[in-house]
Amino acid sequence: MIETVLSLLEVSIWSGIAAVGFAILFNIPKKAIITVFLLAFGAGFIKFILLGFHSNIILASLTAASFVGLASMPLAHRIHLPPVVFAIPAVIPMIPGYFAYETVLSIMSFIFIEVDISKKTILMQAIFSNGFTMLFILISLTIGVSLPLLLLRKSTVKKIN
Amino acid sequence: MNTSKSLEEIADLLLKIASLLMLSGANTERVNLSITRFASVLDCEVFNLTSQKTIILTITDNKTKNSFTRVQNLPPHKIDFSIISAISKASWNAISRQWNFNEISKKIEDIQKQKRYPRYIVLIAVSFSGAGFCNIFGGDYLNMLVAFISTLAGLFVLQFTHKKQFNGYISVFLASLxxxxxxxxxxxxxLGANPEATLATSILFLVPGVALINSFTDLLDKNVLNGMVRFVHGVMTVLSIALGLFLAMLIFQIK
Known part of the structure; x- marks a missing residue:
């Protein structure tokens, strides 16, 4: 039990570090760096707990991104920065790069390498399932990040108390 | 107070703000909202068409009803969230303190002079995220070290080719390779417990996350054209990443 929690914490901390790395690449203000780390840590924690309970990866990403979106609203008031500045780097570790890469690799071996028709069918399945998983994760990340504005029907969080 | 010349200056200022936001990776709705806010402070109304490479903008003086139109082309994009947050803060200050033209243009010039993080800090930070991704995908610490080194080399190549003004997709391909x-x-x-994880995560720093997230944000706001443009740009980048990876796997005969 304790071992599971520790490995969960380790993975979440590394998600936080990954998000901070991207935040520095995107040149965010210095005072937002700790916020990005905490948001990405929380999001990673939620996502990997849900994955541990065999939840679907799309639903897990949606829940984690919604946490980032909702938590970024009070934080934006506290550190006086627009929420996108720390919400986008915090969800970057959840970008489905792995699925994108699997999709394109399957497409390339479908075209260049495989000649056997039964193996081509397997590759076809891989292209579709990975490609659509990637699309749906991207959409759920976007919805999660913009959730407060979508729910409250406002174009800025500045006037929401 | 607004003569025709100052209308031209206002159009230039608003174009500068809009292009700064667009280049720094803001979504289209934010660009439109920001320049509408600045225009309302200067007692003008603004109508604009924002795209990835060009911005067309017409401003109308609320008192005299004179109008002025200008088109501007945009240089290559470079994501910078400090500029986005500084302009957002400036727009709220401009409204609450009723800034005049000179105060706004001075503030925008200050924002343009903001410095980025030094290159070696960016290199090290992004390499740590490469190692972090490797941990997330189940690599051990030896795998993470390899991921750190490959991300460092890849990002170095990316920065070098950007400086030499290569085509963006070619430089992504070279970095991925x-x-x-x-x-x-x-x-x-x-090396290590899970070398496949290293190979899969060594190229993740190139994935165009901001372009892909912004594309769906734009689509949600019904800015369909910009959303599609950003999505296609993201897909092209993923294709060039995959091409580099595919070539490396062919050379090393990895299945």
């Missing part, structure tokens, strides 16, 4: 060659070396010598 470099990173995956180093990761494949780790796989060739079977």
């Amino acid at each position: 470099t990173a995956s060659m180093i990761a494949s070396t780790g796989m060739f010598y079977n």
